[in-house]
Every structure is written in structure tokens, then in C-alpha cells.
Amino acid sequence: xxxxxxxxxxxxxxxxxxxxxxxxxxxxxxxxxxxxxxxxxxxxxxxxxxxxxxxxxxxxxxxxxxxxxxxxxxxxxxxxxxxxxxxxxxxxxxxxxxxxxxxxxxxxxxxxxxxxxxxxxxxxxxxxxxxxxxxxxxxxxxxxxxxxxxxxxxxxxxxxxxxxxxxxxxxxxxxxxxxxxxxxxxxxxxxxxxxxxxxxxxxxxxxxxxxxxxxxxxxxxxxxxxxxxxxxxxxxxxxxxxxxxxxxxxxxxxxxxxxxxxxxxxxxxxxxxxxxxxxxxxxxxxxxxxxxxxxxxxxxxxxxxxxxxxxxxxxxxxxxxxxxxxxxxxxxxxxxxxxxxxxxxxxxxxxxxxxxxxxxxxxxxxxxxxxxxxxxxxxxxxxxxxxxxxxxxxxxxxxxxxxxxxxxxxxxxxxxxxxxxxxxxxxxxxxxxxxxxxxxxxxxxxxxxxxxxxxxxxxxxxxxxxxxxxxxxxxx
Amino acid sequence: xxxxxxxxxxxxxxxxxxxxxxxxxxxxxxxxxxxxxxxxxxxxxxxxxxxxxxxxxxxxxxxxxxxxxxxxxxxxxxxxxxxxxxxxxxxxxxxxxxxxxxxxxxxxxxxxxxxxxxxxxxxxxxxxxxxxxxxxxxxxxxxxxxxxxxxxxxxxxxxxxxxxxxxxxxxxxxxxxxxxxxxxxxxxxxxxxxxxxxxxxxxxxxxxxxxxxxxxxxxxxxxxxxxxxxxxxxxxxxxxxxxxxxxxxxxxxxxxxxxxxxxxxxxxxxxxxxxxxxxxxxxxxxxxxxxxxxxxxxxxxxxxxxxxxxxxxxxxxxxxxxxxxxxxxxxxxxxxxxxxxxxxxxxxxxxxxxxxxxxxxxxxxxxxxxxxxxxxxx
Numbered sequence: 001x002x003x004x005x006x007x008x009x010x011x012x013x014x015x016x017x018x019x020x021x022x023x024x025x026x027x028x029x030x031x032x033x034x035x036x037x038x039x040x041x042x043x044x045x046x047x048x049x050x051x052x053x054x055x056x057x058x059x060x061x062x063x064x065x066x067x068x069x070x071x072x073x074x075x076x077x078x079x080x081x082x083x084x085x086x087x088x089x090x091x092x093x094x095x096x097x098x099x100x101x102x103x104x105x106x107x108x109x110x111x112x113x114x115x116x117x118x119x120x121x122x123x124x125x126x127x128x129x130x131x132x133x134x135x136x137x138x139x140x141x142x143x144x145x146x147x148x149x150x151x152x153x154x155x156x157x158x159x160x161x162x163x164x165x166x167x168x169x170x171x172x173x174x175x176x177x178x179x180x181x182x183x184x185x186x187x188x189x190x191x192x193x194x195x196x197x198x199x200x201x202x203x204x205x206x207x208x209x210x211x212x213x214x215x216x217x218x219x220x221x222x223x224x225x226x227x228x229x230x231x232x233x234x235x236x237x238x239x240x241x242x243x244x245x246x247x248x249x250x251x252x253x254x255x256x257x258x259x260x261x262x263x264x265x266x267x268x269x270x271x272x273x274x275x276x277x278x279x280x281x282x283x284x285x286x287x288x289x290x291x292x293x294x295x296x297x298x299x300x301x302x303x304x305x306x307x308x309x310x311x312x313x314x315x316x317x318x319x320x321x322x323x324x325x326x327x328x329x330x331x332x333x334x335x336x337x338x339x340x341x342x343x344x345x346x347x348x349x350x351x352x353x354x355x356x357x358x359x360x361x362x363x364x365x366x367x368x369x370x371x372x373x374x375x376x377x378x379x380x381x382x383x384x385x386x387x388x389x390x391x392x393x394x395x396x397x398x399x400x401x402x403x404x405x406x407x408x409x410x411x412x413x414x415x416x417x418x419x420x421x422x423x424x425x426x427x428x429x430x431x432x433x434x435x436x437x438x439x440x441x442x443x444x445x446x447x448x449x450x451x452x453x454x455x456x457x458x459x460x461x462x463x464x465x466x467x468x469x470x471x472x473x474x475x476x
Numbered sequence: 477x478x479x480x481x482x483x484x485x486x487x488x489x490x491x492x493x494x495x496x497x498x499x500x501x502x503x504x505x506x507x508x509x510x511x512x513x514x515x516x517x518x519x520x521x522x523x524x525x526x527x528x529x530x531x532x533x534x535x536x537x538x539x540x541x542x543x544x545x546x547x548x549x550x551x552x553x554x555x556x557x558x559x560x561x562x563x564x565x566x567x568x569x570x571x572x573x574x575x576x577x578x579x580x581x582x583x584x585x586x587x588x589x590x591x592x593x594x595x596x597x598x599x600x601x602x603x604x605x606x607x608x609x610x611x612x613x614x615x616x617x618x619x620x621x622x623x624x625x626x627x628x629x630x631x632x633x634x635x636x637x638x639x640x641x642x643x644x645x646x647x648x649x650x651x652x653x654x655x656x657x658x659x660x661x662x663x664x665x666x667x668x669x670x671x672x673x674x675x676x677x678x679x680x681x682x683x684x685x686x687x688x689x690x691x692x693x694x695x696x697x698x699x700x701x702x703x704x705x706x707x708x709x710x711x712x713x714x715x716x717x718x719x720x721x722x723x724x725x726x727x728x729x730x731x732x733x734x735x736x737x738x739x740x741x742x743x744x745x746x747x748x749x750x751x752x753x754x755x756x757x758x759x760x761x762x763x764x765x766x767x768x769x770x771x772x773x774x775x776x777x778x779x780x781x782x783x784x785x786x787x788x789x790x791x792x793x794x795x796x797x798x799x800x801x802x803x804x805x806x807x808x809x810x811x812x813x814x815x816x817x818x819x820x821x822x823x824x825x826x827x828x829x830x831x832x833x834x835x836x837x838x839x840x841x842x843x844x845x846x847x848x849x850x851x852x853x854x
Binding site (some may be wrong): 002004005008009012013016027028029030031032033034035037038041044045052053054055057058060061062064065083131156157158159160231281307315318319361363364365366367368372373375376377378383386387389390395396399416420422423424427428430431434443472 | 483566
């Protein structure tokens with residue numbers, strides 16, 4: 001056993017005891033010491049083993065450049081499995097390793113106890129290894145080009161899985177609104193539709209005549225809505241199941257990407273709370289340890305680097321740890337443990353980002369006004385709500401499947417559930433052609449651009465755009 | 477083990493996955509460069525350096541498309557080092573390719589600049605892959621066909637006149653470096669074994685006689701943009717011809733209401749004023765052909781660039797001269813550089829000639845130079 005291994009062994013044991021003593025509850029952890037290059041390779045792929053794709057190469061290159069230029073440094077990488085894997089950077093100082101190991105235990109505690117992780121497979125390293133092997137076999141069998149083309153398309157919609165269905169009870173997702181042409185409420189509905197049209201007309205003629213009118217409008221509309229629209233959030237699953245022209249191995253690729261996406265999703269939606277939690281605990285643990293003056297200084301330096309406010313955007317470590325620290329002032333440890341069990345970023349921000357914090361951290365909203373980026377709001381509630389909005393659905397637009405036999409020609413009809421922010425139109429068109437590649441037949445996406453309802457249709461690599469008729473156009 | 481702690485170290489040195497996928501990414505970026513040729517070849521930095529330098533092309537890395545929000549249309553949240561006041565300006569829109577130092581404004585998604593270095597030669601090779609002199613006629617051989625020696629091998633025996641000095645010296649140095657006896661005098665000695673000779677193969681020269689008549693409108697109506705486009709076209713044309721064909725003659729003719737022959741340098745730099753009479757240059761070209769390049773022995777390629785703003789009364793004369801020109805030539809290129817969206821009268825007049833040897837192109841945008849090159853030389 002080399003020196004580094006034996007010291008880490010000792011430290012890990014010591015810190016595990018301290019952490020357990022403070023109430024953290026984690027899976028056993030396998031530590032592995034790796035050189036920097038390996039560490040950022042894992043960082044780029046999210047796993048020690050994963051299938052091959054150029055996008056990972058791009059991420060790897062970016063991380064490598066950042067490391068080479070000394071812009072960023074990864075100290076550790078923790079894999080959410082049981083036992084957990086933690087990769088530590090070779091050559092970390094002893095104090096650094098103490099901090100990092102404390103950080104790791106807190107992450108593993110979070111993975112084990114937070115309910116958003118309750119359904120993630122605990123043997124994901126092996127599974128992803130198997131996926132990688134399968135895809136390599138497919139490459140040999142069907143050619144790299146074709147695999148890459150399919151993966152390009154599948155990865156472009158990898159976020160569009162129904163992560164909630166996956167987290168809740170294990171229901172079988174078979175009752176899908178496939179070929180739902182006849183779902184529109186026929187007779188009973190016509191009168192209501194008319195009413196609705198009238199209503200809309202009225203609404204248009206007297207705009208903003210009283211406050212909260214828009215709220216009323218929504219309520220009234222809801223009342224007149226006939227049936228709940230059958231829609232389906234798991235785009236990947238839908239394509240895997242129903243895309244008319246896919247080969248079996250392509251469906252398998254979709255299924256692989258979907259499984260990995262579902263595994264990673266909870267990590268995306270708990271970034272702030274989880275990093276905050278780990279940072280909060282590594283600081284607490286370090287305070288429990290007997291450190292020499294020099295060690296304390298080194299710890300303080302490293303800790304301050306971790307929580308350095310970022311100049312652009314928000315440093316999740318910093319924001320997270322600040323919220324946890326403010327919670328710790330008012331709450332007992334048991335209450336803190338409960339919060340780490342039941343919350344994700346969205347609820348964490350919504351429930352615990354206070355006025356004091358927004359002011360202390362100098363948070364503000366900004367947006368583009370003309371050619372300038374301008375501060376728009378500093379009121380704490382607006383800042384909080386804006387952050388919350390950015391976290392909805394993991395920060396991704398919500399795209400749902402409306403039907404799989406559009407116009408009776410087997411087209412796929414998608415709808416963007418517009419929540420106030422338009423889509424990036426260039427990206428939309430490119431992505432739509434990728435989806436069309438998977439679906440085989442025409443793919444249509446309904447969205448709103450500059451307050452107008454717009455339909456994009458992709459077929460044979462061409463994307464066309466048309467405005468939806470304003471009135472009576474409610475065909476979906 | 478208590479606490480289930482295992483600490484280990486593995487050998488990951490053969491784990492090259494990141495590099496492999498990075499290579500693939502790079503390959504894909506290069507494919508994209510090929511697709512962007514149209515934009516690249518009109519880049520000032522290339523035209524102005526006369527193609528001697530490598531050009532670095534700021535290149536976004538390959539984008540990973542997905543459904544995403546419009547970054548410019550949404551509210552963001554940032555963190556300041558001090559109290560911020562609504563209305564405060566944090567930064568301007570980023571200048572192309574340059575990171576801004578303002579707080580917040582720099583974080584544009586997908587804005588990874590990837591510097592792809594492309595040498596002028598690479599660019600030319602990719603570009604010229606598809607170009608050729610069309611309708612080149614083999615019958616029009618030069619009167620004296622000559623064999624062309626090509627040195628392409630090195631041997632130990634040969635004619636003293638063809639000794640390869642550099643390789644011979646290298647051999648000598650190598651031999652002495654290997655020899656067990658240290659030669660203290662350090663004097664290079666060349667033994668007969670060191671000698672290396674260049675040898676050649678003779679290949680019949682299939683070169684045919686070709687002449688290009690580059691004609692350009694230099695009248696007052698040719699603005700900066702028009703001149704730039706014409707210049708770019710001819711720049712690549714000249715390079716392409718010199719690279720691919722050894723004995724192609726290029727004559728430069730400039731015209732406004734009068735036509736005259738100019739040097740290459742003048743052709744690319746001079747601007748004049750006055751009206752436009754295209755027939756003048758056609759007439760000049762026809763005379764030149766008659767005097768120096770009899771059609772029976774030459775492949776003739778007249779290429780004319782103008783803004784199409786021809787004097788109306790001249791159109792019918794230009795048309796009949798153009799017909800003559802088409803007859804004696806292999807291909808005639810006529811390019812109109814238009815920034816407005818109507819076809820000019822000269823173009824519509826010339827459209828009456830149905831001979832496929834006349835190739836008409838209209839350039840409205842910088843990126844169309846590439847298409848024009850492909851139209852004329854294919």
C-alpha cells in the first residue's frame with residue numbers, strides 16, 4: 001500500500017466516524033485516487049465508463065483546457081451508487097483530502113436519503129458499462145456513422161423524459177395517447193367552444209381593464225376547456241415505443257439514453273441543495289477535527305475558493321451553503337435532515353431563500369434590453385421567483401406529445417407548454433429535424449413566438465413555419 | 477472492513493476515451509468548415525494576405541441542439557459584489573468572438589469558440605477539389621508537344637549531373653555518426669556509397685493551350701462592395717488556375733465606356749469613373765482573340781464581372797458581340813453583382829442566348845462567390 005493510500009485510509013476512517021457522530025447517514029464509500037486527467041474525463045462523461053460520443057469529447061476538451069489554464073479544479077467526483085464511488089485527485093494535500101472526504105460523505109448522505117434519488121439504480125456503474133459495451137457492438141454491426149447519427153438525435157431530446165413518473169409509484173406507462181384523433185369532445189363541446197370564442201373576442205376588445213384580469217381569463221378558460229388534453233411527457237419513451245420506422249437496435253439506443261437520463265436527472269434538480277449540503281457539512285466536520293494552525297489556514301483558503309461568488313450567474317456551492325447556514329441558525333439538526341430528505345432545488349429556493357439572503361448576497365435579475373444587459377429587479381421576491389422559474393422542469397422547456405398520428409398520416413404532434421419564455425428558434429428548428437429523423441414521418445411542434453401561436457413542421461430535413469389561425473384554430 | 481472503506485488506486489493511463497471522442501469532435505468541426513467554405517473564401521484576412529499566411533478561423537464548437545429557451549428573451553439572476561440598482565447597465569452585447577469582462581453578460585450558452593487553424597493551402601485544396609476548366613478541348617494541342625520530366629525517386633546510381641546534394645550529405649553524416657572510429661578532424665568525407673541521385677520519369681505533357689480573359693467593369697457605379705466581390709472572385713480564379721494548370725495565360729481587361737488591357741496589379745487595385753459600355757470590352761476581347769489566340773488552337777475562357785448597369789442603348793450591341801464571343805470560347809462567364817433585387821437589363825438581354833456555354837451568375841451576397849466559382853468552373 002503506498003503512502004497516499006494509507007494516509008487517505010486513515011483520514012477516511014477518522015472522518016467517517018466524526019460524520020456519523022454528527023448524524024450523517026451514508027453508504028459505504030470506495031475511494032479511488034486518480035490523476036487529474038482521469039478525473040476530468042470522468043467529469044465529462046459523468047461516469048467512469050460510458051458510451052462513446054463526440055459531445056463527451058467536447059466536454060472533456062473544455063474541462064481539460066480549464067484545468068490546463070488553471071481556471072478550475074475538480075477535487076473529487078462522487079458516483080451515486082451503493083457502495084458509493086468517490087474519485088479523489090492524486091496529490092491533494094492532507095488538509096485538502098480531509099475537506100474533500102467530508103464533502104464526499106455529505107454527498108453520499110444526500111444521495112442515500114433525499115427522496116428524489118430513491119428510485120435511481122444503485123448499480124449504475126455496471127449498467128452504464130454494459131450500455132457502453134452494447135453500443136460498441138452496435139457500432140461494429142451497423143457502422144459508426146449510423147450509430148452517431150442516431151445518438152445525435154436521441155441525445156438532443158434526452159431531457160424530455162417523465163422524471164416524475166419515474167419517481168412516483170412504479171406504474172406501467174402503457175396507456176399512452178396514441179392515435180388520439182377522436183379525443184376532441186364532439187357534440188357537447190361545440191357550444192362551449194363557441195362560448196369560448198366569444199369570450200376570447202371580448203377579452204381582446206377590452207384589454208387590461210381591471211387588475212388580475214389575466215388570472216380570471218385563465219380560470220374562465222379552464223372552465224370551458226372540454227376534456228383534459230391527453231398529453232404525454234416522456235418523449236423518449238413515446239419514440240421508443242411508437243416511432244414507425246426505427247430499427248430494434250435504435251429503440252435500444254433510445255432506451256439506453258433514457259435510462260441514463262433518468263439516472264442523472266435528480267442530480268440536475270438538486271445541484272444547489274446538494275452542493276450546499278456537502279459544503280455546509282465539510283465545514284462543520286473540519287471544525288470538529290483537531291487542525292493545526294497551518295491546516296486551518298489551508299482549509300480556510302480552500303473553502304473560500306469553493307464558495308467564491310461567481311461573477312456571472314450563481315455559484316451553486318455558494319448559494320446553497322448560504323441558505324443552509326441561515327437555516328442552521330434557526331433550526332435543529334433534525335429539521336435540517338428533514339429538509340435534505342424532502343426538498344430539491346426548486347422547493348429549497350422557494351421555501352428558504354429569504355429577503356435577508358437576497359440582500360446579503362446582492363442578488364438581482366437582469367435581462368437584455370436592446371443591446372445592453374441591464375439590471376431589472378432587485379426586489380427579493382422577484383429574484384426568488386425568477387430563480388424558481390429557471391429551475392422548473394430542470395431548466396428545460398416542457399415538450400409534450402399530443403398525438404402520434406397527426407393528420408392521419410402518422411405524424412408526431414408535439415406541443416411546447418409555453419410558460420412565458422419563448423424557445424430559441426434556431427435550436428428549435430435543428431432539434432426538430434433530429435426528432436424527425438427518429439420518428440421517420442413528419443414532426444410538428446406547436447409553440448408561441450412573440451405572443452403568437454406558431455407551428456413548426458419538419459419533414460425530410462426541411463422545416464417550415466406557419467402561424468396558427470387566431471380564432472377557431474384550437475384543433476388541438 | 478469496518479465502515480466499508482476501501483481506498484485504491486488503479487492504472488488509468490490507457491483510458492484514452494476522452495481523447496478519442498475529442499478527436500471525433502474535431503473531425504466534425506472540420507466537416508463544418510468545409511460546409512462554410514462559401515463564407516470563408518470571402519474573408520478579407522485571406523484575400524488581403526495574398527494567401528501567404530495561415531488563417532485562424534474562430535469557430536464555434538459543434539453545437540448540441542436541443543429544445544432550449546431563448547437566452548436573450550429571458551430574465552436571469554446574477555450576483556453582484558455590491559448593491560445593484562434597477563436600470564444599471566452591466567454590459568453590452570458581446571462583440572463577436574471576444575469575451576466580455578462585464579459581470580454576467582458573458583455567459584452566453586453554446587458560445588464556445590473553437591479556433592480552427594486553416595492554412596490557405598488547405599482551404600484552396602478543399603475549394604479547388606471541385607473546380608476545373610470546363611469543356612477543355614484536347615484537340616487544341618500546342619504545336620510542339622513536349623515531354624515533361626518528373627523527379628520522383630532517389631537511387632544510388634545515376635548521372636553525376638543529377639546528384640542529390642542534400643541527401644548525399646545526409647548519408648555521409650549518418651555513416652560517420654555510426655562509424656566506431658571517432659573522426660577527430662570532423663571533416664565530412666563523401667565516399668561513393670554516400671552518393672544519391674535523383675531519377676525521373678518522363679510523362680507526356682497533356683497541357684493544352686488555355687487563355688483566360690478576365691474582364692472587369694471599373695466604372696463609377698462599381699462601389700466598394702461590387703469591386704470587392706469581383707476581386708474575390710478573380711483572386712480565387714487566378715490562384716486556382718495557377719495551381720492546377722501550368723500554362724494558362726491570363727489577360728486582364730478593364731473597361732468603363734472604353735476597354736483596355738491592364739496589368740494584374742492594376743486590375744485588382746484601380747478604380748475609375750464614368751459610365752458603362754460593356755460592348756467595348758467584348759469587342760476588345762474578340763479582337764485580342766483574333767490577333768493572338770486563334771480559336772482553333774486555344775481554349776478560351778472570357779469571364780466578365782460588372783454591376784450590370786449598362787447604358788441601355790448599348791445592350792443590343794453587347795448581345796451580338798457576346799454571341800460571337802460564346803461561339804469562339806469554351807465557356808463564357810458573366811457575373812452581375814447586384815445588391816438590389818431586380819435583374820438588370822444586360823442580364824435579361826444576355827439571357828436570350830441559350831447556349832449552355834454562356835454561364836450567367838448573379839451575386840447578391842458575399843457568400844455567393846463560392847457558388848459563382850462553382851457555376852463557372854465546373
